[in-house]
Amino acid sequence: DVKVTQSSRYLVKRTGEKVFLECVQDMDHENMFWYRQDPGLGLRLIYFSYDVKMKEKGDIPEGYSVSREKKERFSLILESASTNQTSMYLCASSFPYRNYGYTFGSGTRLTVV
């Protein structure tokens, strides 16, 4: 069964900490995405990667960075966590074809205290 695996389901971090959220896919997908999901705001794209070491900013990149050193792994980094980054974070991957759609991970619920 094809999978997108996010390393943590629940995470609690302190304000100011550097936080790493990891995502691994086993489908040889070129594209990988990080979204955050908040009630009433839907899914908002943080960053997108279309190849190893390639990345594009999404709609809300401020306060985040990403790393893609290997095709299967896409990491989201919160440089200095703040309480307004408390959210559900979803990773997704896909082939670069319009008709393919995404495969999502189960999500990481991050709480910053």
Add this chain to the structure above:
Amino acid sequence: AQSVTQLDSQVPVFEEAPVELRCNYSSSVSVYLFWYVQYPNQGLQLLLKYLSGSTLVKGINGFEAEFNKSQTSFHLRKPSVHISDTAEYFCAVSWAGGTSYGKLTFGQGTILTVHP
């Protein structure tokens, strides 16, 4: 910019009643259309997609959706819902052109709550 609008943020229904979740998108140029479902504390799963051909698309769990090009809509329907259909539903669109890399634009989501 292209946009996707889900007209209802919340839809409450009783069990065994029919339901329609509405989705409109901003442009009638070549599109591929998707519906995803998210159960509580889970990621999103693909329900169905429209690529071409018949405008009525059938998906998993008894859901279906109809592509209407003239109205730029892709509404999701189920003739008889179950408690287990309680979830959030997202419409998504992939547009032709540009360096889209197959990116999807998502609607804001509709929370379907099925009451006994």
